[in-house]
Amino acid sequence: MLRTLAVIGLLAALPATALAQTAASGPQQQAESGKPPQRIRSVTITGNQACPKSSDPDAEIVVCARVGEPYRIPKELRDDKPIAAQNQSWVNRTAVADEAGRRAGGLPDTCSPVGSGGQTGCGKLRAEQFAAERAEARRQAEIIP
Structure with missing residues (x-):
């Protein structure tokens, strides 16, 4: 008897749940x-x-x-380009100016034809250029699908 009352109650509530689903x-x-x-x-x-x-x-x-x-942001839409010089921090700008001054002065590890220690930095400079080229090649390979 209790079971039939429960079934009748559920069947009576069925239209109310259908109405609730149609509302936003x-x-x-x-x-x-x-x-x-x-x-x-x-x-x-x-x-x-x-x-x-x-x-x-x-x-x-x-x-x-x-x-x-x-x-x-999807990989295709990410901006991985190098930052323009005018948008870089003053620390990076100072480092570039310092390196230019070192090369012009022929200081050690500068690969400069001027000065006594200028020749010692040529290997270091070539290694840095090689690493930068490899990084750029990797970046370009990631961009191309």
Whole structure:
């Protein structure tokens, strides 16, 4: 007897749940109300894990980030170009001016034809140029899909 009453009660409530589903709910309702969510949950996922769904879309927003992807901007749209000289910090500008002065003065490790210690920096200069070329080649290879 109790079981039949429970079934009748559930069948009577069925149209009410169908009506509730047709009304605006979830993020759409929250966006229209203009109220901020009560909770923002940040989840770090790995591999092919799926982003968990929010249990209550009106009260919680779930933001997922993959371990290997620290940026939300896609790789294709990231700006990896070298920073222009006028936009660099004064420390970098001073380092460039200092290196130019060292080369002009023929100081040691400068690879300059002037001065007694100028020849010692030629190997160092070639190694730095080689490393810069390899880094640029790697950067260009990453850009090309």
